[in-house]
Amino acid sequence: MLAPSRSDKVSVKSLWLGPLEARVMDVMWERGESGVREVMPYVGPLAYTTVMTTMARLYKKGFLDRYKEGFSFVYRSRFTKEGWRRKCTEAFVDEYFSQSLGTDLLISTLLDTDQVRDESVLAELERKIRRKRKELEPG
Numbered sequence: 001m002l003a004p005s006r007s008d009k010v011s012v013k014s015l016w017l018g019p020l021e022a023r024v025m026d027v028m029w030e031r032g033e034s035g036v037r038e039v040m041p042y043v044g045p046l047a048y049t050t051v052m053t054t055m056a057r058l059y060k061k062g063f064l065d066r067y068k069e070g071f072s073f074v075y076r077s078r079f080t081k082e083g084w085r086r087k088c089t090e091a092f093v094d095e096y097f098s099q100s101l102g103t104d105l106l107i108s109t110l111l112d113t114d115q116v117r118d119e120s121v122l123a124e125l126e127r128k129i130r131r132k133r134k135e136l137e138p139g
Contacts, residue, residue: 014061015088020046020054025063025077025084033076035069 017025020043027042028034036052043051055075058064063084066073079087096106115121 015084015091017063020050021058021063024051024054024058025081028064028075028077029081033074035072035074037072 023043024039027039031038031042036048036055039055040046040048040051055064055066055073059066059073059075063078064075065078066075068074093106097103110116116125
């Protein structure tokens with residue numbers, strides 16, 4: 001499964017999943033190829049047409065591919081969950097910087113989150129900063 005490429009600029013809104021869409025995508029990422037009937041038990045007591053419409057919407061939004069098998073479609077995710085998370089993060093950062101909001105607020109908010117209180121997270125940030133500095137060095 002291919003993750004979306006960095007060069008495909010998309011808006012944060014186009015990557016947003018509603019609650020049912022998110023549950024369906026979690027099932028698809030976990031199970032792989034599935035038809036509507038295979039997904040239904042994992043998303044709650046919903047009508048077949050509700051799940052079918054949700055999967056068709058995810059296909060139209062570019063989250064799923066599909067092919068016809070008999071009288072119904074079999075769906076599969078177009079990208080991994082990690083690929084989707086990366087694309088969401090990249091779209092957010094691109095949109096943030098396109099509005100010229102500056103880096104200070106973004107960086108300080110990131111550092112102020114509870115997740116960054118862990119020493120291993122800080123060490124990982126430092127490693128990534130050092131690697132990026134080396135990439136930017138001339139010659």
